[in-house]
Every structure is written in structure tokens, then in C-alpha cells.
Amino acid sequence: MNLMISSPLTLLGFALVCYLLAALVALAFGATRSGTLLSGLLTLLAAAAALLAGTQILFSPLQPPSGVLTWLHFPVEFSALNALLLITLSLTALFCGLYALPALLGLPAKGRGRLGCLSNLFVAAMTATVVADNALSLLILIEILSLCAYFLIIQQADAKSIRAGLNQFLFSRVGTLLLVAAFAVLFHASGTMQFSELRAWHFSPVIQSVAFLLALGGFGILSGIIPLHGWVPQAHSSAPAHISALMSSAMMKVGIFGIIKIGLDLLGAPPLWWGLLVLLLAAITAFIGGLYALMEHDIKRLLAYHTLENIGIILLGIGGAMVGVALHAPLLTSLALIGGLFHLLNHSLFKGALFLGAGEIERQTGIKDLEKMGGLARLMPWTAISMLIALFAMAALPPLNGFASEWMIYQSLFSFSAGEAFIGRLFGPLLAVALAVTGALAVMCVAKVFGVTFLGTARTPAAANAGPAPWPMTLSVVLLAMLCLVCGIGAPWIIPVIANIAASLLNAPALAGAAHGVIFPGALATTWVSPPLIAVLLLSLPLLPIVLVSLYRGARQPRRVRGDAWACGYGHETAMVVTASGFAQPLKVMFAPLYRLRTLLAPQWLISRVHSGRLAAFCRPLALIELAILLVVVIA
Structure with a gap:
């Protein structure tokens, strides 16, 4: 126990092993309640260990700048930036893991194990990515987390999710190719992929700029920089809530981490x-x-x-x-x-x-459309x-x-x-x-x-019947x-x-x-x-207002807590409540040319060809084969 508390290498290795064990338990026993709970507890333990490792790296100045993870033989580098990313990812994983315990138990047994397995692999890949000490490991791990994200997005297997997953798959493939090209340029010039050696190498301005632009494109797709963001909105909408939180709070930060690394760290x-x-x-x-x-x-x-x-x-x-x-x-x-x-x-x-x-709102009401909500503050x-x-x-x-x-x-x-x-x-x-x-x-x-x-009143029976x-x-x-x-x-x-x-x-x-x-x-x-x-x-x-009200309140009728809202003497109707469309209508008119950009830059004929059905059917087995090969490579 002393070793686990004092060594970030041991803690981080322990965290990654727990994530992998949680993935295996979820895959093998996720259909049972006990298997789901055990997998969830391992996830929480892994996130806590990684959080503690990041904290120790950040606040202990005597930590070595690099090392090899205990049990996994995975070389890593430690810096204050790595520690910040570890803390950020682990905090998100900890609370998403807590949220996922009842969320997974509420799903059908058939898909529960697959979701638990993929989500743990997803977090493990992100955790390892931000401490990788060479470009090859970084590229493989980014590819693994992107493939895990693809399968997490298409969990529901409906047409909307499949379209979202295909968008993410295609964008991430382009991003990976750009990153491979960027680090290939650096490798050709320096003969190394170790980050410590790349920092010490003096590249020519042309090599620097070419590598930076390629890496900015690759990491920009991962982080969602506009106009490279096409996969982001639908992917977040289609994935389960805790996966959407992980994508937004953790996965896209890996892209930011890459931009910092290439723009301020490796190239001088x-x-x-x-x-x-x-x-x-x-x-x-x-x-x-x-x-x-x-x-x-x-x-x-x-x-x-x-x-x-x-x-x-x-x-x-x-x-x-x-x-x-x-x-x-x-x-x-x-x-x-x-x-x-x-x-x-x-x-x-x-x-x-x-x-x-x-995600809570969607679970309790079954809806994601703001226009169908209302009045949830009293119920939740x-x-x-x-x-x-x-x-x-x-x-x-x-x-x-x-x-x-x-x-x-x-x-x-x-x-x-x-x-x-x-x-x-x-x-x-x-x-x-x-x-x-x-x-x-x-x-x-x-x-x-x-x-x-x-606020307001419930617009649909689903919103009116919601509960905590x-x-x-x-x-x-x-x-x-x-x-x-x-x-x-x-x-x-x-x-x-x-x-x-x-x-x-x-x-x-x-x-x-x-x-x-x-x-x-x-x-x-x-x-x-x-x-x-x-x-x-x-x-x-x-x-001050409370004091003034208490002093000058005087005799007045008791506060009314039930009944319809005041509507200038007319009977209150649900249609009187402010809607999401009405709220945003002035801006929609003011910035109409900017809103039309989405249609101009993504013409319908192109979208319909990409999502014709054949490509999605081809990409799914391809992604499965690629993920299996990469996992074997990493484990080996």
C-alpha cells in the first residue's frame, strides 16, 4: 500500500489494469447485475488511482520525467502538463463512472456488457494517450480511442446513430492520416519518434511549419475546431449521456493536448x-x-x-x-x-x-427536445x-x-x-x-x-410525469x-x-x-x-431587499402557491409559454447568412451519397477488425 501511495508509476499502472479488468468483467459478466456492479466499482477505483497519480506528479517535484508503468511495461513521460490532463480526464471518468452504475443497470442485458467494455477501453486509451512518451504510442492510442468512440456512438443501432457514427469514423480516419503524415515528416528529418529527442532536435522552418499544419489538422478534428467539427454535434446527441460527457470533457481535450504539444513543446x-x-x-x-x-x-x-x-x-x-x-x-x-x-x-x-x-432528464422523460419539456424544476x-x-x-x-x-x-x-x-x-x-x-x-x-x-409548465405528459x-x-x-x-x-x-x-x-x-x-x-x-x-x-x-420587505410588508394576502400563472386577466394556456424557437428567432433572422453556411458547405447530394448505406455497412466490420488488431498490438 505504501508503494501505491508513493509511486505515480505504480498508481497509473494500477489504474490502467483496473480499467482493462473492468472492460473484461463487463464483456464477460455485464449481462448480470453483479457483473455490472463489479465492473463499475473497478472503473471508480481506476479513476481514483489515476487522479491520485496525476495529483502526485503535479505536486511532487522529485518525480522522474519518464519511466515504465508497473505490470504493463508501457513507457511514459511525466510533466506538469501530463498531470493536468490526467487530473482532468480522471475527474470526468470518476463522476461518469458513478453516473453509469444505475444507467447501465437500466439498459437491456444484451447491450450492457458491450457498453461497459467499450467505455472502459475508451477511458483507458485516453489515460494512456496523455502520458505516452513517443509518437507511435500516441498515434495507436488515439486510433483506439477513436474506434471505441465510434462503437459507443452506434450503440442504439438506429439510423440517426449510424449516421453519426459514420461521420465520426470518416473524420477520425482523416485525422489519423494527417497525424501520421505530421510525425512521418518529423521522423524523416530527425530519425526518432521519442518526444524527449524531438524536443532537442533543431528542425528547419519548412519542416516545422509542414508538421505543424498537418498536426493542427489532425488534432483539430479530434478537438472539433470549426470547420473540422462535422462529427461533433450528432455524435454527442447519439451517444449515451455519460459517454457524451466523456467525449466533451475528456476526448476533445486530448486534441487540445496535442495542439499544445506540437505548438509549444516539441517544435521549439x-x-x-x-x-x-x-x-x-x-x-x-x-x-x-x-x-x-x-x-x-x-x-x-x-x-x-x-x-x-x-x-x-x-x-x-x-x-x-x-x-x-x-x-x-x-x-x-x-x-x-x-x-x-x-x-x-x-x-x-x-x-x-x-x-x-x-442524461438524467432524458432518462426520466424519454425526450431530448427542449420544446417538449418545461416545469422540471419542481420535479427534479x-x-x-x-x-x-x-x-x-x-x-x-x-x-x-x-x-x-x-x-x-x-x-x-x-x-x-x-x-x-x-x-x-x-x-x-x-x-x-x-x-x-x-x-x-x-x-x-x-x-x-x-x-x-x-421553468413554466410542462408541455407534454412525459415532462409532467418526470421524477428524480x-x-x-x-x-x-x-x-x-x-x-x-x-x-x-x-x-x-x-x-x-x-x-x-x-x-x-x-x-x-x-x-x-x-x-x-x-x-x-x-x-x-x-x-x-x-x-x-x-x-x-x-x-x-x-x-437588503429581504430586510426592506420584512419591514414594509404590511397586511397583504397570503402567497398563492397553487393555480394558473397570471396572464393579464386571460385564462393561462400552455401555448403562452416561451418556446425555444421563439427565444432564438431574432438571432436566426439577424445571422441568417451564417446559418445558411451549414447547408452550403455540406450539400445534400454529398451527404446522401456518403450515407447511402453501403459505406456504413462496410465501415463497421472494418472498424472492428482494426480495433482488434490494435488491441493485440498494444497488449503484445
């Missing part, structure tokens, strides 16, 4: 145009993702588009750091990278809560409160975690604007405005999702929402940790990102913000 100092390209793609992804989310009525597709929005926000930080390195602006570099890395963690928390909450109060907190975090409202990380990204853009470079004075304000507009779209989406789903979900499901959502609050109020103490991660990646001194509970960007103390103080003020704001 990036030229300016790399960072500007990433910033441009980030702004487009954030804005278009938020805009398209407002038009969606399927709650999981809506959340998937908001994942794209947040991927764009994270990339604003990563791209800003690349620009800062190119311009030799340490303040810009540190602020941007801290904000991007912190938002990477924060997004996994609030988006995990939202997808799991959406804990889910409603937790999703409201997560929605506020997604909209970057203080004092929640989304606000803290976006504040750092805003400060980096202001620093970019205030620099001496003309390019910063030109693009810095535009990027800040784009981020502000994206935030406004997110606030509108909060009002739409919570108002239409949880099993307690493990609700607990997983509540705990994630509480972590959003903790990471927001505790941001002044978390940001210095993120600053150390950024400093280790940049080989530079850590930025003093917090002091005495106050966040401020270095010497610019005029822009300080204290999330704990904001929290105290927000909690105290209702006190």
Missing part, C-alpha cells in the same frame, strides 16, 4: 503566424459554436455546440501563448497559457455536469439547481470557475492589445470583442435552456456543480498551480497570478479581481 519557439492562425480558428470556433447552439432544440446537440464554443475559448489562450512566445512578450504568454489551461480544467467540470444532467430540484450552477459557469458568470479562467484570457487579450506590436493593436481588440460577443451568446443560451426546460433520477446520477451532477463553485471561489489559490504548469511548459519563471485571494495579471494591479469577495457580495446582495 513557434513563428508568429502559427499563433495568429490558431487565434483566428479559435475566434471562429467560439463564435459559430455559440451561435449554432442557440438554434438547437435537442439539448445534447445544443451542449455539443457549446463545447465547440469553449474549445474556441481554450484555443484563444493557447494561440495567445504562441503569439506571446513569438513576440517575446512574457506577460502575454503567461496570462494566455494560464487562462487556456485553467479553462481546459473548468470546461470539463461544468460540461460534465451539463451532459450528465441532460437537485438536478435543476446543479444545472443552473453549471450553466452560469458556462456563461462565465462570477464567482464560478468559468469566469475565473475567461478573466485571465481577457487579460491576455488586453495585454496583446497594449503591446508594441502593430499586429496586437490591430487584432487584440477584435479578439476581445469576439470573446465578449461569445459570452453574450452563452448568457442567452443559459436563459433558453434553463427557462424552457425547468436514481441518487448516484444526481450525486454525480451535484458534485460536479459544487466543484464549479469551489474552483471559482478558490481560483486565487488554483491559478498559482496552473501558473507553475505553464512555467514548466515554457521553461520560464512562473507568473505571480494570485496573492491574498486576489487575481491580477502581474504588475497590472489596477485590474485585480477577488472571486471570494465577489462571492461574499453576491450572497449579501439579497439581504
Whole structure:
């Protein structure tokens, strides 16, 4: 036990073995209740071990930079960035595993084992990916997790899921080919695929740029950068809720991890145009993702588009750091990278809560369409409160975690604007405005999702007859929402940790990102913000109205808690309730040309040919054979 606590190598090896055992138990005994529970408990144990390993790597400076996992003989490298990704993935896996216990037991016995097996392989592959020490292992593991995602998407085996799975399969194949080409270029120039040796190699500018563009395309598909995002919305809508949460909070972060690794780690100092390209793609992804989310009525597709929005926000930080390195602006570099890395963690928390909450709603009502919901706050109060907190975090409202990380990204853009470079004075304000507009779209989406789903009256009998979900499901959502609050109020103490991660990646001194509970960007103390103080003020704001009401209330009729809502003297009708379509209609008219882009870029004749049926029938056995071969290769 002492060894397990003290050695991240042992803990991580133990976690991966538990994931593999959970997959085998689910495949062999998943049809039984006891087999499902045992597999689920092994999943929770594996996630906890991986979380502890990531924490030890992050907070123990004496850990070796590389090693071989106990029992598995799998070489890995350890860094602060690896630790952050491990913590992010493991937190998501832990709460998704808790949610999945009752979710799997509610499924037919036939498909339960297959789903449990694939989900554990999926998480194991992601966990191993972020600690791989060479490009070949990275490519094989990314291919395994992409194939597992494909089979998880087509679990329901209906026409919609099969189309979504085919989209993901085709996009991921293109992404894999781009990544293979990128690392082949680097291997041809250096003769090695070890990350430690690639860092020390001096590539020519042409080799660097070709490899970067290829890798940006491959990792961009995995992370869902627009316009490489075609697989994302339908995949999230078709997969089970805890798998959608894993895709959004974990799988797409592997793509972000790859962009950081290729743009800031392996190839040395990036030229300016790399960072500007990433910033441009980030702004487009954030804005278009938020805009398209407002038009969606399927709650999981809506959340998937908001994942794209947040991927764009994270990339604003990563791209800003690349620009800062190119311009030799340490303040810009540190602020941007801290904000991007912190938002990477924060997004996994609030988006995990939202997808799991959406899964609760779907399980209890049988519907995903916002137009058919309404009035669920009274029937599912804990889910409603937790999703409201997560929605506020997604909209970057203080004092929640989304606000803290976006504040750092805003400060980096202001620093970019205030620099001496003309390019910063030109693009810095535009990027800040784009981020502000994206935030406004997110606030509108909060009002739409919570108002239409949880408030008002039920629009269908399914919504009217809903009830609370099993307690493990609700607990997983509540705990994630509480972590959003903790990471927001505790941001002044978390940001210095993120600053150390950024400093280790940049080989530079850590930025003093917090002091005495106050966040401020270095010497610019005029822009300080204290999330704990904001929290105290927000909690105290209702006190004055409550005191005034209690003093001047006087004689009045008792509060009415039953009966129809007031409708200006008319009888209340269900049709009077605000709908999701009506809420978003003004923006639909205003941005009609942008909404038509989806039809222009994906013409119906092309879509119908791709989804003719023959290709999907061919891809499924091909994916199964490829997954089996890769698993044998990894085990061997």
C-alpha cells in the first residue's frame, strides 16, 4: 500500500489494469447485475488511482520525467502538463463512472456488457494517450480511442446513430492520416519518434511549419475546431449521456493536448503566424459554436455546440501563448497559457455536469427536445439547481470557475492589445470583442435552456410525469456543480498551480497570478479581481431587499402557491409559454447568412451519397477488425 501511495508509476499502472479488468468483467459478466456492479466499482477505483497519480506528479517535484508503468511495461513521460490532463480526464471518468452504475443497470442485458467494455477501453486509451512518451504510442492510442468512440456512438443501432457514427469514423480516419503524415515528416528529418529527442532536435522552418499544419489538422478534428467539427454535434446527441460527457470533457481535450504539444513543446519557439492562425480558428470556433447552439432544440446537440464554443475559448489562450512566445512578450504568454489551461480544467467540470444532467432528464422523460419539456424544476430540484450552477459557469458568470479562467484570457487579450506590436493593436481588440460577443451568446443560451426546460409548465405528459433520477446520477451532477463553485471561489489559490504548469511548459519563471485571494495579471494591479469577495457580495446582495420587505410588508394576502400563472386577466394556456424557437428567432433572422453556411458547405447530394448505406455497412466490420488488431498490438 505504501508503494501505491508513493509511486505515480505504480498508481497509473494500477489504474490502467483496473480499467482493462473492468472492460473484461463487463464483456464477460455485464449481462448480470453483479457483473455490472463489479465492473463499475473497478472503473471508480481506476479513476481514483489515476487522479491520485496525476495529483502526485503535479505536486511532487522529485518525480522522474519518464519511466515504465508497473505490470504493463508501457513507457511514459511525466510533466506538469501530463498531470493536468490526467487530473482532468480522471475527474470526468470518476463522476461518469458513478453516473453509469444505475444507467447501465437500466439498459437491456444484451447491450450492457458491450457498453461497459467499450467505455472502459475508451477511458483507458485516453489515460494512456496523455502520458505516452513517443509518437507511435500516441498515434495507436488515439486510433483506439477513436474506434471505441465510434462503437459507443452506434450503440442504439438506429439510423440517426449510424449516421453519426459514420461521420465520426470518416473524420477520425482523416485525422489519423494527417497525424501520421505530421510525425512521418518529423521522423524523416530527425530519425526518432521519442518526444524527449524531438524536443532537442533543431528542425528547419519548412519542416516545422509542414508538421505543424498537418498536426493542427489532425488534432483539430479530434478537438472539433470549426470547420473540422462535422462529427461533433450528432455524435454527442447519439451517444449515451455519460459517454457524451466523456467525449466533451475528456476526448476533445486530448486534441487540445496535442495542439499544445506540437505548438509549444516539441517544435521549439513557434513563428508568429502559427499563433495568429490558431487565434483566428479559435475566434471562429467560439463564435459559430455559440451561435449554432442557440438554434438547437435537442439539448445534447445544443451542449455539443457549446463545447465547440469553449474549445474556441481554450484555443484563444493557447494561440495567445504562441503569439506571446513569438513576440517575446512574457506577460502575454503567461496570462494566455494560464487562462487556456485553467479553462481546459473548468470546461470539463461544468460540461460534465451539463451532459450528465441532460442524461438524467432524458432518462426520466424519454425526450431530448427542449420544446417538449418545461416545469422540471419542481420535479427534479437537485438536478435543476446543479444545472443552473453549471450553466452560469458556462456563461462565465462570477464567482464560478468559468469566469475565473475567461478573466485571465481577457487579460491576455488586453495585454496583446497594449503591446508594441502593430499586429496586437490591430487584432487584440477584435479578439476581445469576439470573446465578449461569445459570452453574450452563452448568457442567452443559459436563459433558453434553463427557462424552457425547468421553468413554466410542462408541455407534454412525459415532462409532467418526470421524477428524480436514481441518487448516484444526481450525486454525480451535484458534485460536479459544487466543484464549479469551489474552483471559482478558490481560483486565487488554483491559478498559482496552473501558473507553475505553464512555467514548466515554457521553461520560464512562473507568473505571480494570485496573492491574498486576489487575481491580477502581474504588475497590472489596477485590474485585480477577488472571486471570494465577489462571492461574499453576491450572497449579501439579497439581504437588503429581504430586510426592506420584512419591514414594509404590511397586511397583504397570503402567497398563492397553487393555480394558473397570471396572464393579464386571460385564462393561462400552455401555448403562452416561451418556446425555444421563439427565444432564438431574432438571432436566426439577424445571422441568417451564417446559418445558411451549414447547408452550403455540406450539400445534400454529398451527404446522401456518403450515407447511402453501403459505406456504413462496410465501415463497421472494418472498424472492428482494426480495433482488434490494435488491441493485440498494444497488449503484445
